[in-house]
Amino acid sequence: MRRQRLSLLTPLALLGLLAGLADLCHGYAGEDEDYYMQELLTREQYNQVQMLEKPVASIPDRHELPSQHPAKKVPKGKADSSRQMDKTTADAKSGISLHVSLQGYLQQVGLEKGYDNIKTANKKTEKNKKSALKTPNSISEGDGRYSSVKEECPPMGLETLKIDDFQLHASTTKRYGLGAHRGRLNIQGGLYEDDLYDGAWCAGRDDPLQWFEVDARRLTKFTGVITQGRSSLWSSDWVTSYKVMVSNDSHTWITLKNGSEDLIFTGNREKEIPVRNLFPTPVVARYIRVNPRSWFGSGSICMRVEILGCPMPDPNNYYHRRNEVITTDDLDFRHHSYKEMRQLMKVVNEKCPNITRIYNIGKSHGGLKLYAIEISDNPGEHEVGEPEFRYTAGSHGNEVLGRELLLLLMQFMCQEYLSGNQRIRRLVEETRIHLLPSVNPDGYEKAFEVGSELSGWSLGRWSNDGIDIHHNFPDLNSILWEAEAKKWIPRKMFNHHVPIPEWYQHKNASVAVETRALIAWMEKIPYVLGGNLQGGELVVTFPYDKTRSQGVTREPTPTPDDHVFRWLAFSYASTHRLMTNANQRVCHTEHFAKEDGTINGASWHTAAGSMNDFSYLHTNCFELSMYVGCDKFPHESELPEEWENNRESLLVFMEQVHRGIKGVVRDVQGRGIANATISVEGISHDIRTAADGDYWRLLNPGEYRVTARAEGYSLTSKKCEVGYEMGATRCDFVIGRTNLSRIKEIMEKFNKQPIRLPVRQLQARRSRERRLGT
Numbered sequence: 001m002r003r004q005r006l007s008l009l010t011p012l013a014l015l016g017l018l019a020g021l022a023d024l025c026h027g028y029a030g031e032d033e034d035y036y037m038q039e040l041l042t043r044e045q046y047n048q049v050q051m052l053e054k055p056v057a058s059i060p061d062r063h064e065l066p067s068q069h070p071a072k073k074v075p076k077g078k079a080d081s082s083r084q085m086d087k088t089t090a091d092a093k094s095g096i097s098l099h100v101s102l103q104g105y106l107q108q109v110g111l112e113k114g115y116d117n118i119k120t121a122n123k124k125t126e127k128n129k130k131s132a133l134k135t136p137n138s139i140s141e142g143d144g145r146y147s148s149v150k151e152e153c154p155p156m157g158l159e160t161l162k163i164d165d166f167q168l169h170a171s172t173t174k175r176y177g178l179g180a181h182r183g184r185l186n187i188q189g190g191l192y193e194d195d196l197y198d199g200a201w202c203a204g205r206d207d208p209l210q211w212f213e214v215d216a217r218r219l220t221k222f223t224g225v226i227t228q229g230r231s232s233l234w235s236s237d238w239v240t241s242y243k244v245m246v247s248n249d250s251h252t253w254i255t256l257k258n259g260s261e262d263l264i265f266t267g268n269r270e271k272e273i274p275v276r277n278l279f280p281t282p283v284v285a286r287y288i289r290v291n292p293r294s295w296f297g298s299g300s301i302c303m304r305v306e307i308l309g310c311p312m313p314d315p316n317n318y319y320h321r322r323n324e325v326i327t328t329d330d331l332d333f334r335h336h337s338y339k340e341m342r343q344l345m346k347v348v349n350e351k352c353p354n355i356t357r358i359y360n361i362g363k364s365h366g367g368l369k370l371y372a373i374e375i376s377d378n379p380g381e382h383e384v385g386e387p388e389f390r391y392t393a394g395s396h397g398n399e400v401l402g403r404e405l406l407l408l409l410m411q412f413m414c415q416e417y418l419s420g421n422q423r424i425r426r427l428v429e430e431t432r433i434h435l436l437p438s439v440n441p442d443g444y445e446k447a448f449e450v451g452s453e454l455s456g457w458s459l460g461r462w463s464n465d466g467i468d469i470h471h472n473f474p475d476l477n478s479i480l481w482e483a484e485a486k487k488w489i490p491r492k493m494f495n496h497h498v499p500i501p502e503w504y505q506h507k508n509a510s511v512a513v514e515t516r517a518l519i520a521w522m523e524k525i526p527y528v529l530g531g532n533l534q535g536g537e538l539v540v541t542f543p544y545d546k547t548r549s550q551g552v553t554r555e556p557t558p559t560p561d562d563h564v565f566r567w568l569a570f571s572y573a574s575t576h577r578l579m580t581n582a583n584q585r586v587c588h589t590e591h592f593a594k595e596d597g598t599i600n601g602a603s604w605h606t607a608a609g610s611m612n613d614f615s616y617l618h619t620n621c622f623e624l625s626m627y628v629g630c631d632k633f634p635h636e637s638e639l640p641e642e643w644e645n646n647r648e649s650l651l652v653f654m655e656q657v658h659r660g661i662k663g664v665v666r667d668v669q670g671r672g673i674a675n676a677t678i679s680v681e682g683i684s685h686d687i688r689t690a691a692d693g694d695y696w697r698l699l700n701p702g703e704y705r706v707t708a709r710a711e712g713y714s715l716t717s718k719k720c721e722v723g724y725e726m727g728a729t730r731c732d733f734v735i736g737r738t739n740l741s742r743i744k745e746i747m748e749k750f751n752k753q754p755i756r757l758p759v760r761q762l763q764a765r766r767s768r769e770r771r772l773g774t
Contacts, residue, residue, distance in 0.1 A: 151282050153223045153310035154637040155453060156216065158184040161585050161630055169213040172204030178302070183212050185274065185306035186457050186631070188536075188588040189231040197589035199231025203292070203301040210301050211289045215250070219312040222246065222288050224278040226453050229271025230302035237302035238268040239292040246285035253289065264293060274306075274454050284312060306453060325577075325641040331411045333639040335404065337448055338368055338441050344407055345373050345437075352414040355379060355428055362517025365464035366442040370517055373410050375433040382432065384664065384672070387657045387696045387728075388525050390434040390621075391650070392518075393533040395470040395611070397443020397460035400452070400633045401642055402533025402626075406437040408643050409650055423651070431657060434525070439514055440469055452633045457536075467512040470532070470625075471607050473519070473614035474504040477546045480617060489684075494677075495560075496686045498617045518611070526690040527621035529657040529698065531572070532611055537627035538579050539592040540569040545601030545610035557602035559616060560685040564660075564698050565624065566598065572626055572653045573597030577645040587630035601625070620687040622698055626653075660699035661720045663732040665689050665708045673735070676710035696728065708733035712744075 157163045161184075170180035177190075177198035189199025203210035229238025241264050245253040256263040256279060265277040288309075292301045327333075336344060349356045357379035360369040374380065382388070391409070393402030413433075416424040427433070438444055440463055447460030463469055476498040483493045500519075503509060542565035547555040559565060573579040579597030592599060601612065615623035628646050631638070665676040672693020679686045680697065681704065689695040697706070701724045709715035713735040720731040 151221075151223050152278055153221060153282075153308045154635045155185075155226075156214070156220070156307045156309045157638075158214070158306050159186050159453075159631045160634060160638055161587070163214065165585060167215045167217060168201075169215065170201055170203065171210045171212075174202040174204050174300070178202035180212060183303055183305050185226055185228060185304050185453065187231065187304055188457065189233075190589045191233070195589065197586065200229065200237065200302040200304050202230065202237065206295065206301050208291070208293050211245070211291045212303055212305060213250075213287060213289045214305075214307050216286050216288070216307075216309060216311075218314070219284060219286060220288075220309040221282045221284050221312060222279065222307065222309045223282045224276060224308035225265070225288075225290060226274050226276045226306040226308070227267055227290070228274050228304040228456075229268050229296070230299075231271070231304070231457075235299065235302075236271060236296060237299035238271045239295045239301060239303050240267045240269070241265060241292075241294045242267055243291040243293060244279070245289040245291060246283050247287040247289070248285055250287050255291075256283065267292075267294075272456055272458070274456055276308075276454060278308070325644045327640040327644050329408075329412060329643065329647075330415070331408050331643070333408070333643070334636050335400065335448065335452070335639075336407060338438070338445055341403075341407060341438060341441075342371060345371060345410065348373065348410050348414050352417060355417060356410075356414065361436065361521040363513065364440065364442045365513050366445075368441040368445075370436065370439065370441070370514065372434055372436040372521075375410065375413055375428055375435070376431070377429045382526070382690070382692075384692045384694045385662065386430060386432055387528040387662070388432045388434070389654055389657045390436065390525075390527050390530040391533065391654075392436045392439055392530070392611075394438040394440050394444055395514075395532060396468070396534065396632075397438075397440040397445070397462075398447040398455050398458065398632055399461075399533075399535030400444065400447065401535050401629045401631070403437045403444065404639055405533060405628060405643065405646055405650065406435045408639075409647075410435055410437075412647070427651070427654060431654065433654065434527075436521075439518065447633060452635045455633050457632070463512045463514055465512060467510065467515070469512050469514050469518075470534075470611050471609050472510075472512050472515040473609045473611055474500050474618075475546070475608045475613075476500075476617040477544060477548075477608070477613055481548060494686065495684050496617070496677075497619070497688060500618065519614075522615060522619050522621065527615075527619065528696040529568070529653075530615060530621050530623040531653055532623065532625050534625050534627045535629055535632035537587050537590070537592070538576075538584065538597065538630060539590070539604075539627045540573045540579070540598045541601040541604060541612070541625045541627070542566065542569045542598065543601060543610075543612045543616050543623070545607045545613050547602045547606040553606050554604070555602055555606070556600050558600060560683050561616075561622065561698070562600075563700055565622065567659075567700055568622065568653070568656055568698070569598035569624055570596055571656050572624070572649045575652045576628075576649045616685075620696070655726060656698075657696070658726055658728050660697050660722055660728050661704070661706065661731040662696045662728040663694070663730055665693045665695065665710065665733045665735065667713070668734060668736050673710050673713065676708055676713075676733075676735070679707045679709070681705040681707070706731060708735055710735060712737060714738050 158168075163184075165181035168180040168183060170183070173179045175194075177194065177196045178201060180201050182198055183201030187199055189195065190197045201212055225242075225244060227239060227242070229236075243262050243264060244256045246256070247253045266275065268275050288307055290303065290305060292303065295301050332344060345358050349358050355375055355377060357374040357376075358371060359374065360371050362370050364370060376383075376386075391406055393406050394400070413424055413428065417428055440460075442464045443460035443462060445460075447455040450459060461468070479501070480489075480493075480495070480498050483489055489495050504511065543559050544557040546557065547553070548557045549555055573596060576597065578584050580593055582593050584593050590599075590604070601607065601610065612623045612625060615621045626649075629642055634642060665673045665678075667673055672689070672691075674689055674691045674693060676689040676693065676695075677686050678689065678695050678697055680699065687695060687697055699722050701722050703719060703721045705717060706720045707715055707717040714737070716733050716735045718731065718733070720729055722729050
């Protein structure tokens with residue numbers, strides 16, 4: 001293994017260091033400045049150190065490289081542009097002094113052992129020059145002799161945006177929308193070919209001299225590369241083979257070797273499925289380049305890339321990582337299989353048995369139970385006046401971050417409740433919370449089996465029978481809008497609780513079993529507020545998700561409760577660490593931070609039959625979608641930071657269930673009236689009371705005229721005021737029976753027989769009839 005980023009502590013360098021410290025007394029260094037010991041050296045001295053070391057011979061990874069042919073020689077005329085830079089000339093005397101200085105610096109930072117490994121590796125390299133190395137052909141599947149040196153570091157963060165745009169460079173670029181900043185794994189292109197946000201880096205020329213470069217900004221141990229082709233509806237572009245080069249100064253480059261020949265890594269066979277190549281031995285450097293050698297014949301050189309790398313130890317804090325987030329919560333930060341998820345929920349339940357209950361709402365297409373956990377001071381029981389809240393995740397099985405966030409949330413709430421956290425205790429005692437972490441466990445298992453970086457953009461998204469669960473609900477928007485156009489509301493149809501059409505309930509309808517289970521669950525429990533966690537973006541969307549104008553793909557389509565939905569969306573986005581950050585880089589093609597991290601679903605892209613629209617039109621529940629991260633399936637190492645990004649938002653959004661008004665609708669005898677209608681003047685969307693007559697109506701601060709009515713009862717109205725402080729305003733109603741309903745009740749009591757009136761009343765009626773007849 002080679003050693004880079006060497007420091008020469010000569011007297012001249014020490015003087016430079018003192019001068020630098022003096023400068024720091026007058027101001028701070030800029031964020032884009034390098035914080036490396038390299039800055040203590042002149043460029044010439046630094047390059048002398050680099051020339052001391054020889055390239056380390058590499059053995060291809062038997063899993064990731066072609067096993068059917070040895071590494072190919074590069075034909076004449078297509079020589080690697082870096083060949084002329086691989087010169088190794090050094091003065092013997094300066095070599096000795098550099099060796100001593102390097103060893104001293106490594107001892108200072110605690111890396112002398114690493115330096116010894118470098119020397120050993122270089123000696124082995126010299127020996128290997130005398131004997132032929134085995135080619136990939138000679139490595140059998142069962143050969144594990146290189147397993148001791150094979151290492152894999154986590155992704156550096158091209159996909160998660162930890163790597164900034166200015167750290168990405170390329171030899172040439174076809175146009176701005178295909179620049180190096182777009183060469184990120186799983187980045188999605190715009191709809192049109194000339195979009196500013198295209199789906200890859202594409203070279204300006206198609207020849208073997210092109211390269212894509214990542215500047216790690218510090219010494220990094222590189223262990224592998226993951227590549228994809230270009231995300232495009234119209235083009236087919238991908239790289240089929242490439243070389244990898246490393247450098248410490250971006251001028252002198254060393255190509256990874258297989259003995260005396262350059263390593264050729266196998267690239268992609270199509271544009272979407274990621275391909276990972278692990279290096280036979282890690283290499284330490286600051287810069288890394290991917291040099292395409294061949295590409296799809298009918299396409300161009302286009303790549304999306306992720307680099308696997310570990311930052312080198314930094315005991316003296318020479319290096320500077322911006323925006324580093326460290327969590328203090330003691331939680332299980334890892335990806336869980338279905339069995340591990342079930343076990344974790346069981347552990348939480350056993351730790352907090354008095355406030356949790358595990359249940360399932362049905363089964364997936366593959367027979368896996370859809371487990372949910374309830375968190376409440378009286379689990380298993382709906383308490384009058386206590387609102388019901390839900391979080392769901394994983395309707396798209398490959399959008400894994402939401403699933404893990406809910407598993408972390410249930411652990412966190414249990415721990416904090418036991419430790420006496422008053423905020424969590426208040427939430428648990430005043431709210432009945434339901435967490436359903438995996439709506440589509442079948443899809444998740446497919447993505448989990450492949451792994452976080454190799455599942456691509458769509459593997460596991462759909463249910464086992466190929467259905468997008470989140471958009472598999474009945475399209476009630478069209479039914480409501482047609483009724484409004486025909487002026488059937490409220491005479492023939494209500495503006496709420498729109499019934500499910502009969503065709504949707506047939507057994508042969510294209511409805512996933514998971515969707516049917518969700519609908520039954522949503523109808524059974526009187527939810528007030530809900531959020532479904534999605535992935536692949538940083539934004540909160542709210543209904544309607546379907547455009548009202550037919551044939552229009554994007555159009556603002558607000559609900560009657562648009563102001564409430566905007567507040568709910570903003571409550572999550574504004575407390576997220578990144579969603580409203582104007583400096584946050586675009587995940588793919590939309591700059592949602594300009595809109596405060598929220599958007600009306602139909603304004604983004606139309607989608608009929610969404611869970612959000614169905615929940616609003618068929619139940620009392622206001623449902624929103626939280627897209628919690630650019631990376632759908634982040635590496636385990638990213639989970640602590642993602643938890644910190646979303647933790648406060650998850651809690652704040654739950655607390656919004658206590659906004660607006662609440663109360664109970666009773667009759668004159670004090671009995672609760674189920675299915676009573678609660679109307680708010682000026683908002684053409686009503687809600688209904690639960691089985692015990694209690695209700696919750698989400699509203700923004702203000703004064704409202706509210707009416708309660710029920711079949712057989714006279715309506716009653718009153719003014720209800722909503723304040724800015726947390727906590728819903730109490731607004732109860734007592735309504736009496738109508739005269740007509742009393743008559744009907746009496747007639748039913750006498751089996752609908754004519755009521756026999758007293759003789760005097762009968763005679764008076766006959767006399768009135770005679771007078772009218774005359």
